[in-house]
Each structure stands twice: as C-alpha cells, then as structure tokens.
Amino acid sequence: GEDVEQSLFLSVREGDSSVINCTYTDSSSTYLYWYKQEPGAGLQLLTYIFSNMDMKQDQRLTVLLNKKDKHLSLRIADTQTGDSAIYFCAERMDSSYKLIFGSGTRLLVRP
C-alpha cells in the first residue's frame, strides 16, 4: 500500500540544525521529494532525491535516504526563523505521475 508518514511537529532554536524525518512504504518509489509550505502559500519544491542515491546536499539542506528502512530525512543546517513552515515529503512511483504526500511536519524556529 501507499503511505507516507511524518511526525507532526518539530521545534528548534535558531542556529541549530533541524532534522525532519519521513517513512514510506512502497519499495518501488523512484523519486522522493521535499516541499516547504509557508502560511497562505502553495508548496515550494526544496529538493528531490533519486532512489539509487544515499545522500544529496544542496547548500544548507542535506537529504539522507535509507532505502532498506524506507526512511528519508531532511536536515537543515543553521536553521533560521524564515525556515518556520510545514515540510512535506512525497514519493513517486516510476510508472505514475502521482505523488503520495505525507501529512507534513510543522517546523517552529525559536529565536
């Protein structure tokens, strides 16, 4: 079955690192994505990783993929107050346009 799960809430202090976790169930996933949603806005693509990769780094963002455990994480280094938002992970199977989204993790960055 298709299911993507995330913890609902994460609070960190400004300047610390944030790690947002996601688990998925479908082993045939080919691409996994991280999106950010700020209040009143649509979803902004942050990064994606192909399923044959273990890690991808893009400036302050690091994505780690453990395919054996079906676990995806997003690490934000030096978290800023502007990073406060809801973060969604999503998976896509190769044969489908369909993205399966998690429920989102609300990140709160405290000054």
Next chain:
Amino acid sequence: ETGVTQTPRHLVMGMTNKKSLKCEQHLGHNAMYWYKQSAKKPLELMFVYNFKEQTENNSVPSRFSPECPNSSHLFLHLHTLQPEDSALYLCASSQGQGPDTQYFGPGTRLTVL
C-alpha cells in the same frame, strides 16, 4: 514565483452557486494537476492532465469538473458544492518525464457556505 498562477486566491460560494478556478503555467510543462488540501487530510490528488488528456481521476465527485483546453491552462468547474468541500485547492505542473518535479501555484482558498 514558481511560474504557476491561480485565480482567484480566495472564493466564497453558496451551495447552489457555479464557479470556476483557473490555473495557468508559464513553464512550458506538459502535465497539470489539481490537488485538494484540507485540514483533516494529507494533500489529495484530484485530477491529472498530460498533453491535455485526463490521465487520472482520483474518485472525485462529479460536482468537480476539470477542463484543460491547452497545456498551459487548467480549470476546475464547481457546481453544487458541500461545506466539506471547503479547502485550499492547489494547481501544479510538471514536465511529464524524468524526476518530473511538480511546481505548485499559491492555491485558491475556497469556502462553501
């Protein structure tokens, strides 16, 4: 700005009204999507169009009627909605190949009275 625009941004309608949501993408993409985002559920895919052809209808009630006249424009026609249809309706587009990353518009916040 993601290159995907949606109008209106906010819409309040009665259950007997007919209204339409509009989405336009300026990215040269071939696929367009409608999603529903409500407080109680994860983001739900409603419809997918690829090269103007509908390729997915995710068991959406017939009171929602999509239209895709060309690869750049997507409409969602609304008729006889229910209060539980109140949600944020998001449009997205993608290339239709490779990582096929989807780019989202800002959404239309719909309230059904």
